[in-house]
Amino acid sequence: MPSKNTEKSEKTERTERRIVPGIFSALCLWGVICLTLIFAVQFVRLLDFDLLDRLQEYAYVFSDDLRETPVYKNAATDTFAQMYYAAESAVPETGDENNVYVEKNGEGYVYFYDGEGAQIRMPFSVYSGLTDTADMLYRVVSGNSNADGVFTNAAEWDPNVLPADFNYRFSFVDGTVKIEYKDKDLGTRVVYSSDVPGSFYNERLSTLLSQMQISGGGAKITSDHDIYFAVRDHAMDSGAGIIGLAERYVRNLAFQLAFAAAILLLYLLMLFFAVFLRRDRHALELGTAKVLSHIWFEVKVFLVVFSGFLIFSALPHVYGWYAVLLVAFLLFIVYLLLIDLCCNRRVWRCNILKSAAEALLLGNGKSRFETKLRRKCVVMILAAALALVLGVPAVVFCARISSPIILLLLCVAVIAAVCGSMLWFSINLQEDLAEHTRLMGQIERMYRGDLNAAGVLPVTSALYGPSMELNMIRDGIRLAVEQGVSSERMKVELITNVSHDIKTPLTSIISYISLLRAEPDLSPQAREYVEIIAQKSDRLRHMVQDIFDLSKAATGNLPLEMKPLSLTKLLRQTLAEMDTVLQESRLTWRVQIPETACIVRADGQKLYRVFQNLIKNAAQYALEGSRVYVSLYTENGYVKVVIQNVTRNEMQLDGEQLMARFVRGDESRSASGSGLGLSIARSFTEACGGTCRVDVQGDLFTAEIVLPLCPEAILEQPEAAPDAPEESVSMPESAED
Amino acid sequence: MRRIAALRKETMRMESGQNAQKKTVLVVDDDREIVRAISITLEKAGFQVLKAYDGIEALECAEQNEVHLIIIDVMMPRLDGLSAILKIREQKNLPIIVLSAKSEDADKIRGLAVGADDYVTKPFNPAELIARVQSQLRRYTSLGDIHAQSPDTIVNGRLTFKLNEHVLYADGVPVRLTATETRIVELLMRHPGRIFPAEEIYRRVWNEPAYSVENTVMVHIRRIREKIELNPSEPEYLKVVWGLGYAFEKHGEK
Numbered sequence A: 001m002p003s004k005n006t007e008k009s010e011k012t013e014r015t016e017r018r019i020v021p022g023i024f025s026a027l028c029l030w031g032v033i034c035l036t037l038i039f040a041v042q043f044v045r046l047l048d049f050d051l052l053d054r055l056q057e058y059a060y061v062f063s064d065d066l067r068e069t070p071v072y073k074n075a076a077t078d079t080f081a082q083m084y085y086a087a088e089s090a091v092p093e094t095g096d097e098n099n100v101y102v103e104k105n106g107e108g109y110v111y112f113y114d115g116e117g118a119q120i121r122m123p124f125s126v127y128s129g130l131t132d133t134a135d136m137l138y139r140v141v142s143g144n145s146n147a148d149g150v151f152t153n154a155a156e157w158d159p160n161v162l163p164a165d166f167n168y169r170f171s172f173v174d175g176t177v178k179i180e181y182k183d184k185d186l187g188t189r190v191v192y193s194s195d196v197p198g199s200f201y202n203e204r205l206s207t208l209l210s211q212m213q214i215s216g217g218g219a220k221i222t223s224d225h226d227i228y229f230a231v232r233d234h235a236m237d238s239g240a241g242i243i244g245l246a247e248r249y250v251r252n253l254a255f256q257l258a259f260a261a262a263i264l265l266l267y268l269l270m271l272f273f274a275v276f277l278r279r280d281r282h283a284l285e286l287g288t289a290k291v292l293s294h295i296w297f298e299v300k301v302f303l304v305v306f307s308g309f310l311i312f313s314a315l316p317h318v319y320g321w322y323a324v325l326l327v328a329f330l331l332f333i334v335y336l337l338l339i340d341l342c343c344n345r346r347v348w349r350c351n352i353l354k355s356a357a358e359a360l361l362l363g364n365g366k367s368r369f370e371t372k373l374r375r376k377c378v379v380m381i382l383a384a385a386l387a388l389v390l391g392v393p394a395v396v397f398c399a400r401i402s403s404p405i406i407l408l409l410l411c412v413a414v415i416a417a418v419c420g421s422m423l424w425f426s427i428n429l430q431e432d433l434a435e436h437t438r439l440m441g442q443i444e445r446m447y448r449g450d451l452n453a454a455g456v457l458p459v460t461s462a463l464y465g466p467s468m469e470l471n472m473i474r475d476g477i478r479l480a481v482e483q484g485v486s487s488e489r490m491k492v493e494l495i496t497n498v499s500h501d502i503k504t505p506l507t508s509i510i511s512y513i514s515l516l517r518a519e520p521d522l523s524p525q526a527r528e529y530v531e532i533i534a535q536k537s538d539r540l541r542h543m544v545q546d547i548f549d550l551s552k553a554a555t556g557n558l559p560l561e562m563k564p565l566s567l568t569k570l571l572r573q574t575l576a577e578m579d580t581v582l583q584e585s586r587l588t589w590r591v592q593i594p595e596t597a598c599i600v601r602a603d604g605q606k607l608y609r610v611f612q613n614l615i616k617n618a619a620q621y622a623l624e625g626s627r628v629y630v631s632l633y634t635e636n637g638y639v640k641v642v643i644q645n646v647t648r649n650e651m652q653l654d655g656e657q658l659m660a661r662f663v664r665g666d667e668s669r670s671a672s673g674s675g676l677g678l679s680i681a682r683s684f685t686e687a688c689g690g691t692c693r694v695d696v697q698g699d700l701f702t703a704e705i706v707l708p709l710c711p712e713a714i715l716e717q718p719e720a721a722p723d724a725p726e727e728s729v730s731m732p733e734s735a736e737d
Numbered sequence B: 001m002r003r004i005a006a007l008r009k010e011t012m013r014m015e016s017g018q019n020a021q022k023k024t025v026l027v028v029d030d031d032r033e034i035v036r037a038i039s040i041t042l043e044k045a046g047f048q049v050l051k052a053y054d055g056i057e058a059l060e061c062a063e064q065n066e067v068h069l070i071i072i073d074v075m076m077p078r079l080d081g082l083s084a085i086l087k088i089r090e091q092k093n094l095p096i097i098v099l100s101a102k103s104e105d106a107d108k109i110r111g112l113a114v115g116a117d118d119y120v121t122k123p124f125n126p127a128e129l130i131a132r133v134q135s136q137l138r139r140y141t142s143l144g145d146i147h148a149q150s151p152d153t154i155v156n157g158r159l160t161f162k163l164n165e166h167v168l169y170a171d172g173v174p175v176r177l178t179a180t181e182t183r184i185v186e187l188l189m190r191h192p193g194r195i196f197p198a199e200e201i202y203r204r205v206w207n208e209p210a211y212s213v214e215n216t217v218m219v220h221i222r223r224i225r226e227k228i229e230l231n232p233s234e235p236e237y238l239k240v241v242w243g244l245g246y247a248f249e250k251h252g253e254k
Helices: A002-009 A016-046 A051-062 A070-082 A124-130 A198-211 A233-237 A242-276 A278-293 A297-317 A320-343 A352-359 A368-401 A404-447 A464-518 A524-554 A567-577 A579-584 A604-621 A655-659 A677-687 B002-017 B032-044 B055-064 B081-091 B105-113 B126-141 B179-190 B198-206 B214-228
Strands: A101-104 A109-113 A119-123 A136-141 A168-173 A176-181 A184-190 A226-231 A563-566 A588-592 A599-602 A627-635 A638-646 A691-697 A700-708 B024-028 B048-052 B069-073 B096-100 B118-121 B153-156 B159-162 B167-170 B173-175 B238-241 B245-248
Touching (some): A016 A242, A016 A278, A051 A242, A278 A320, A368 A404, A404 A464, A464 B032, A464 B126, A563 A604, A567 A599, A567 A627, A567 A638, A567 B198, A579 B214, A604 A677, A655 A691, A677 A691, A677 A700, B002 B126, B002 B214, B024 B032, B024 B055, B032 B048, B055 B069, B055 B081, B069 B081, B069 B126, B081 B096, B096 B105, B096 B126, B105 B118, B159 B179, B167 B179, B167 B214, B179 B198, B198 B214, B214 B238
Parallel strands (some): B096 B118
Antiparallel strands (some): A168 A176, A168 A226, A176 A184, A638 A700, A691 A700, B238 B245
């Protein structure tokens, strides 16, 4: 059923896997029900007939000898019995009085006509078999002792005995014909009743016999005669013989049996699947129910009534397969109906009116605002519709009977009503839209960062709720921002306080160390110890200051004075400032700085610190006697400063790890670095808008600072200073200190 | 170090020459050990020391004694350092050096704004502290005419440049500069606050076109610093403006 399949396959969210078993199960169920109905109908019909006899007949399907089947027996006896029933009919023109005219018609029968018009009918197959007398023995014996009563073509044959290669024996005795096949008695049949005139009997038989070339034709055979035939197999069963009849019959029965068995098997299988896969079917039914629930109730009612009407009006007129189809269709409709009614509650809920009402916005909106607007919309539509519905017929009516003036007035009234309702709606809408716009405005102001934007909508407004919610969100944001700011402040304060707390005892330490150093009476040992303490306290001092600077940089509290400056100049100044460090470092410094001023925007003091740290690092940790390369170059709008050196000690850490706080490349020594040098360098560089990268490849240590170029920035150009008065000759020549 | 040594020499000369009266320094800090350490250092340097441990004590001490200089901490109980300075300044004009762990620029400005003359951050180098003390005292007690404004002197804080003599005085003590150094100092002091790139300094002072002069100029600047600054590694007057040049920072007159 195509319709069923398409409807079931346009299913819901079920996976492919579940749909197919579901459909299958439903089909099985439908098949089961159909078949049950058909069986029931057939059963009722069969009750009219002899059920038991029919059932018995089927048993013959399994019997060995077809000749025992009633059909065979009947056919066999019938064949010969028919010989005695002649139909009254016209005699063909050609016919000799003494000859019998044989005519074979298309139905497989042979008709014998004698001169007087009597007729014998015989199946042609039998006739053709019997004309060969070698296959047939006969003996006609008079019942009484009439002398000329014996006709035979086999004088030696004892009619009571079946000769060797003859199988059939017919005995026409006492008005009955008896057939024997070999030894089996195939039955007895009455062919002659006493009501039938004897001449009738005689003539027919004699005609037959003469036709069968049984000599002695002409003599009248009466019921007193006993006639015996012995016939071979093929005579009886040749061509489409009786055995063929029986075979066909039995085969038919067998087919019927097989068919019934198959149907039964199919029935059982369907039943099995209908039950076994019922879960899938239930799922399918639920899905169908869901789909059905969306169909309008009126449509469903209409469809059911219509199809019911169709079916029941057509049913009396169709038979066979068409009836089955109709019934199946009816069952399908019933099935859908049942699903709908069982699974969906209140089927009538989904109807046209409701959908129309929703489409016309009569339903509840999701928010107060929406509801309000919808109602206004509906009022407008209804008013306009009402005006039209009342007005147009009125106009038409008036057009027929009244004057044009009243007609005109009515038209104007209708138009006015319609326009008026629309106008009322749009005016009302303005109000709501204005409120809407204010809310949007408040949101936009908040988006732009004005956290003080208060939305003020009247309590009666439909958007009052959202507006208040927005206010609360804003308050929440403000609170969060304040908390964030205050927590940041606290962090900075914490670091500040801690570093101050450390500085105080440190001050004492340094002061007393200096006093100790000034003591004259220290042993060399003690003096050495004092020096060590002095070094450590100095390192501590640097560390505290570095931590302080680093924390300020990390929390963004670093006071920066960003000015355009020349990086080349800065680097040269730094190198010049650290000249002593460079000289004492026992390294060769290869400096490559171009002449051009590379202008960047940065805080000079901080950048100096950065380069100071990097150069100090190189000086401290480079391999003795090796070269340090300091270069500055521009690339793609950036200026890069690279400081490269070979490290004295093996570096187990990579660049990023080294940059971490308190990590020093060489853990064991006691030099004065604080371990924060690279961290500070990075923080300060980033604060100035650049990047700091450290790379370690084997023993090669590379520090790289990258800053964006600002070629358009103008350096602070001091105005041309008035020339200093020429130095007078007399200057106190003081010797160089 | 040279500067400190020179000052010490001068101070001793002055003291021996003029009134041999020892100057009295009041040291105020709530940390007793620091006060003690400073006192010992001061006494070794030839000062008389009075001690106080909070603002109230400081006020009382200053009122009751003749004090020539006060070294005062900021964070103290009862009355903090800055408020004490304000109170003292109502009546007295002596030099006050603030000693504080707070190192932010804002703190320094605040300290100087309430009337202090100098601001030293902890931890400090005791020798530098002594130098500052001596510098302040010299400025306060030395002959006023040295610091008098006249058309041929340029005064900048504790530095005075006499144009006619081409001599720089720091705290009233002449500084021995070479000719080149003097020319540099004169150039920079004539335009205090103005940033001079190294090239310009070179051009003006050496009268030659400048080429890769950063090192040369810097060497001279370093030497000048060592001679005039109390702490050459943290110069207060002759400063490097990184990326631009050098400048003489303008300091207010007392």
